[in-house]
Structure formats: C-alpha cells, structure tokens
Amino acid sequence: MNEESAKITGRIIAKAWADEGFKARLLADPTAVLKAEGLAIPAGIVVSVVEDTSSLRTLVLPARPTDLSDDDLDTAAGGITAICNLCNCF
Template sequence: MTKQNEQQKQWAKIVAKAWADEDYKQRLLNDPTAVMKEEGIEVPEGVKFKCVEATEKQAWLVLPPRPGKGCIEAGEERLAAIFASNCFLCF
C-alpha cells in the first residue's frame, strides 16, 4: 500500500472517530497535530494544521501551496495532474 493510501485510511479512521465521539472531535478541532500524531500520522516538523468542520450549508476549499518552479511551466493540464495525484495529508 502506498504512503498516500495509508494516510487516507488513517484520516478516514480519525473522521469516523470524530463523528462518533464529541470529545474526540473537539480535541481534533482544537489540536489536530496532537490527534494526528496519536493516530500514527507522521507530522513534519514546523508544519501547522488547522481543522475546520464543514456543515450541510458550508464547505471549505483549500488552495494548496504552489508547486516548484519547474512545474509551473508544464501547463495547466500537467499542474492539474500533479494536484490530483497528491493527497491532502501528503507532505
């Protein structure tokens, strides 16, 4: 299993726990880094996370960081492929 798939499975477990346990959800919203570490997700040094809860009437769009210089010249289709291949938890 790839690292990306493993991280997606770990995140899915965290989400399921948050749906089932209000206290856990509050800890996730207040300190996502600590919760991710508790669940075995490697968190790179110096990276900060913010967890927000979507509702039925409000969702969040996250614009990822711009890729390295050589990627920008590759064009929109290549950039879209780079984005699509990356996981929201991949570093």
C-alpha cells in the same frame, strides 16, 4: 498521501463523526490528535482542521508546485472533479 496515511485519515474522520469529544479535541489541537492517531507530522508543520457544515464548505487551495511551468499548470487536471464527486458541494 500514501495508502497508510489515507487509511489513518479515514479512521480519524469516522471517529470524529462518531465521538463528539474526539472531534472537539481534533478541532482544538489537531497536531497532537493526529500524531496520537499515528500520522507523522513533521516539525514546523502547522495543521488546521475545519468542519464543513450544511452552510459552510471549505475549499483547500494547495501550494503552487514549484517544479511546473505556467504552461504545465495550464494543462494540469487540478483535481476538482474528484473533490466534487466525493462531496457534491460545489
């Protein structure tokens, strides 16, 4: 994600926290809302939005990179530390 997309995503999250109607639209039709907020969603890409709650945490399993060998994957950092430091959920 580039810097501009990260800024837009942060603004969308803040707006969803502050505006229940916006959050409902985001959950119901994320592609339309994200496009309306300025994010480029390529044709053929399906976007889903889920809301974490006090009893539900979502772990996103990214697609396996096609340009890395099994040995490369074994030594990759994976990013879970950054996620856990961000939300303290795991």
